[in-house]
Amino acid sequence: MKHIIGAGIAGLAAALAMAPEPVTLITSGTLDHGAASLWSQGGIAAAIGADDSPALHSADTIAAGDGLCDPDAVSRIIAQGPAVIEALRRLGVAFDEGLGLEAAHTRRRIVHVRDRTGLAITQALATAVRAASHVRVIERTIVRDLHAPNGVVAGLWIDRDDTPSYLPSDAVLIATGGIGALYRHSSNPAGANGSGLAGAARAGAVLRDLEFIQFHPTGLDTGLTPMPLISEAVRGEGARLIDETGARFTDELAPRDAVSRAVFHHLGLHHSVLLDATGISDFAARFPTIDAACKASGIDPAVQPIPVRPVAHYHMGGIAVDAAGRTSIGRLFAAGEAACTGLHGANRLASNSLLEAFVTGQDAGRAMTMVTAAPDHIWPRAAEPRSDDTSLVSDLVSRHLGVLRDHAGLAIMIARLLPLAGGSDAALIALMTAVCAIDRTESRGAHCRTDHAAPSAQALHSSITMRQALSRAATLIDTSIHVGRAA
Template sequence: MNAPIIIGAGVAGLAAALAAAPRPVRLLTAGTLDAGAASLWAQGGIAAAIGADDSIDLHIADTLAAGDGLCDAAAVSRIITGGPLVIDSLRAHGVRFDAGLGLEAAHARRRISHVKDATGHAVTTALAAAVRAAPHVTIIEHARAVALDVAENRVRGLWAETAGGLVHLPAAAVLIATGGVGALWRHTSTPPGADGTGLALAARAGAVLRDLEFVQFHPTGLDSGATPMPLISEAVRGEGAILTDETGHRFTDELAPRDEVARAIVRHLAEGHRVRLDATHLGAGFAARFPTIDAACRAAGIDPARQPIPVRPVAHYHMGGIAVDARGRASVDGLYAAGEAACTGLHGANRLASNSLLEAFVTGTDAGTALAGEPDAAATTAPAAPPRRI
């Protein structure tokens, strides 16, 4: 079998697998479809211009402004325009979004569709169920890609570590959807698997990478000593929570772009202050709107209905990655990337809040459609072992 291989079982990989139908594909994940992907951890929601007072043009303008002049305008237009269709598609897959739209930093309108504070989990599990039911998808769990097989700038397959040892999987094409690099930092909100493996696979195969210096730090991780740090979603600030120090002084605009808020917090910490996110105005409503965050706070001995939450910036998202075109194609023939592992140009230097799940679904779908058109690879004789392993 030499059907295309998709590496990664987050939203981008799952969307790609579904979009490839009826072309047979293999979905390979180091964990399972139920655990390991950063998409499962996404709290805030999906940004899409579906409100009566909103428009695609406004969403595009907010995205360009947050990207600090470094977005690819064509990519922004293409991906943001797909927002309303993404919400419709996910509803068709059974995702039950809450009534009402959320507000997050640097958005001019309420446009965040959410499932309380566990949107990523709801979306990922719905897509995983669809993939399990799809006859064209072969799921390979507990298999870690360690090297791509490339000859004359053309993908021929990959090597993977499995329970049975190292195996070579010939493939017509390979899509990398392995997420970002946040686990490389001490203070991070990402799962341990977000260690840049996909980028290393692509780089060692000769693919072009882009904008690797642009790493986004989310302003508000729960500063409880845990690693990874539980995230305090930007949606909490969207509902009126304020940032104060130990004296009660409010020192920044909570709804400024993430990079500005994160820098303001770092400066305040460096001056010897403690930083807290005060959402006590929500009272008992905090647990109803943010049950996941409420549980994380209580596990750390904090009642967010009555106490400000200690916070600090955490490594959260990588705007850089494998350089791809509008169909997800990398510079190596037969190699694709989607989601956080890819650099599409949507985010520029700074991702607008809740554009990540949107990008993952749109780029995964586009790449999956392109995979379906890849010609079957000729049978190859693999070397005894990969030339370099990560």
């Protein structure tokens, strides 16, 4: 049997693509609740406009990626945009008429279902999966770890109703989403805690570009957790970022990293930051989810500016994969936000994530059908227990791995996380990310170092394994101790 971990768009698309081969899809929530894909508001980017083309869409993607996009991955994924929209329409997704505009796009190419696009797509895929006889769905089940003797995946440990068990597997796809739930201010559901990345890391997989974490510049700043987003589509329709004086202080349609830094800086100067959408007619009809979230917090967007702040939103880094979703570990695949495909580079272009999730999930699912049955193997011992508590990790990540970073803060974070990394998924991934961030002594895309403000002359990817990260963390701590003694 082959297994897919995660029931967002990537996991669901992979499951459908594997027909008629049997596959088991495992989710910690249900097909209707828990995946980050369900929360996506803005839309899915595709070059379907009369004045648009995949080449223009690719150029915008590469420009936003700040030197780290893989041109082949960009071309391959972006070219499939129009076909993906048609495939989703056939599955029952009723897209709105007209195309939206979002930051750093030079054309209107955002295909949407009001402000509930992720929900509409995920529900359509989930309906198809429920009807697919080749897919077995296991809900409310946590995957604790992978068993990968000699660098080849052979099975996985699961926990269902507090009952642990082991499932042998011919191949595994990780489609568990990102790491946003490690932050205090996050747009992600609780399940986006890096567990899939941690399992791959313990199995020995190479992870790439972990330090690139995108902050959405306009989270609804009313104290809610997770923090609802005020979609970029609202700015695309003319909303302005202002402060308490009514003054506009940045270009709302600049790339997300630039807008997030501008908002963060303005907040740091003790200004309020507000998104003024009062000039958008029929706001409630055009953005019903956002309107409802605002009104639940006592704000009417039709007549009041909306308080906003940057919020952890999307992970450009992840498990390194090739064009078929294959990782550096045999029989292990990854897709969607959990994977680092090369599409986003250092800074994701808005609304490319749903397209990537569908395309890479589908491609990985097809590739998994080509994997032959695994030979018999010795069943492993039970998985080691790990803490699910993310409170300490969340404090450190939010303070030192946010919109702005520096060596001193990252060094503190590494020293505190290293003792915890063996017993916590969150601590392990936060540690690995901090090591990549401290070693990237430049500012590029979503990675901004206050002590290294300029970009390097050459754009280079980072890649790391768990063993390398633990060794590097120990060296950094040892060096810091010796420097401290010398001082």
